[in-house]
Amino acid sequence: MKRLFDLIVVLPALLLLAPLLLALAVLVWAFLGNPVLFRQQRPGLHNQPFTLYKFRTMKDAVDADGNLLPDALRLTRFGRFMRASSLDELPQLINVLRGDMSLVGPRPLLMEYLPLYSPEQARRHDARPGITGWTQVNGRNALSWDEKFALDVWYVNHRSFMLDMKILWLTILNMIRPRGISQAGHATMPKFTGNKLEKH
Numbered sequence: 001m002k003r004l005f006d007l008i009v010v011l012p013a014l015l016l017l018a019p020l021l022l023a024l025a026v027l028v029w030a031f032l033g034n035p036v037l038f039r040q041q042r043p044g045l046h047n048q049p050f051t052l053y054k055f056r057t058m059k060d061a062v063d064a065d066g067n068l069l070p071d072a073l074r075l076t077r078f079g080r081f082m083r084a085s086s087l088d089e090l091p092q093l094i095n096v097l098r099g100d101m102s103l104v105g106p107r108p109l110l111m112e113y114l115p116l117y118s119p120e121q122a123r124r125h126d127a128r129p130g131i132t133g134w135t136q137v138n139g140r141n142a143l144s145w146d147e148k149f150a151l152d153v154w155y156v157n158h159r160s161f162m163l164d165m166k167i168l169w170l171t172i173l174n175m176i177r178p179r180g181i182s183q184a185g186h187a188t189m190p191k192f193t194g195n196k197l198e199k200h
Contacts, residue, residue: 001161002102002128002161002164003099003102005103005161005164006096006102006103007097009103010093010096010097010103011097013093014093014094014097017090017093020090021090021091024055024082024087024090025055027078028055028056028082031076031078031079032056032057032058032059032076032078032079035056036055036056037053037054037055037056037091038053038054038055038056038057038088039051039052039053040052040110041111042108042109042110042111042129043108043109043111043113043114043125043129044100044101044108044125044128044129045125045126045127045128045129046125046126047114047125049111050095050098050100050101050108051100052092052095052100052101052108053091053092053094053095054088054089054091054092055082055087055088055090055091056079056088057075057076057078057079057080057082057083057088058074058075058076058079059074059076060074085175086132086171086174086175089131092131093131095131096131100128100129101128101129101130101131102127102128102129102130102131103130103131103132103164103168104130104131104132104133104163104164104167104168105127105128105129105130105133105155106124106125106127106129106130106133106134106135106152106155106156107129107130107132107133107135107136107152108129109192110191110192113192116192116193116194116195117149117195118195120149120153121149121152121153121195123153123156124149124152124153124156126156127155127156127159132167132168132171133151133152133155133167134151134152134154134155134163134167135148135151135152135155136167136171136174137167137170137171137174138151139151140174141189145189145192
């Protein structure tokens with residue numbers, strides 16, 4: 001039922017949003033250049049990797065040694081607007097259409113985080129990743145990693161059609177009045193470095 005609902009929503013959404021997607025692609029090209037889309041391998045359901053699509057929000061600025069500058073220095077005003085409005089996430093509708101993602105589920109994080117999860121945290125991958133999720137409507141990047149993972153696992157344990165409807169409605173409200181976009185001093189939030197206490 002969840003997959004059927006995703007398709008029922010995404011197919012007409014892609015048709016209706018096609019002009020907006022084209023306009024955003026042109027703006028990204030004008031402000032940031034090529035490539036317009038950001039592509040990255042992310043872990044999906046049961047840790048299976050897939051290619052995630054987003055509109056690009058950062059410049060490729062480098063230091064004197066050719067290394068990329070920190071995210072906060074490469075994120076432009078236009079990029080901040082794209083992230084605050086969540087417009088940069090729209091290409092992930094293609095990921096939903098392909099079956100890599102769902103409309104609602106734990107956000108797909110980095111492949112490098114997989115060996116760092118505790119067994120409980122790893123259960124976030126027992127559900128298909130989503131464009132939005134329980135964590136995103138309950139604080140987003142203003143939360144600590146522990147809080148985010150606890151919310152992700154709570155969603156896995158309690159997922160239902162009605163809960164997904166609630167999350168989608170709250171997501172729309174959050175797009176109107178954005179909050180929790182980033183933590184202080186970071187473009188989004190610091191990297192997850194593992195559960196240090198559990199390793200002793």
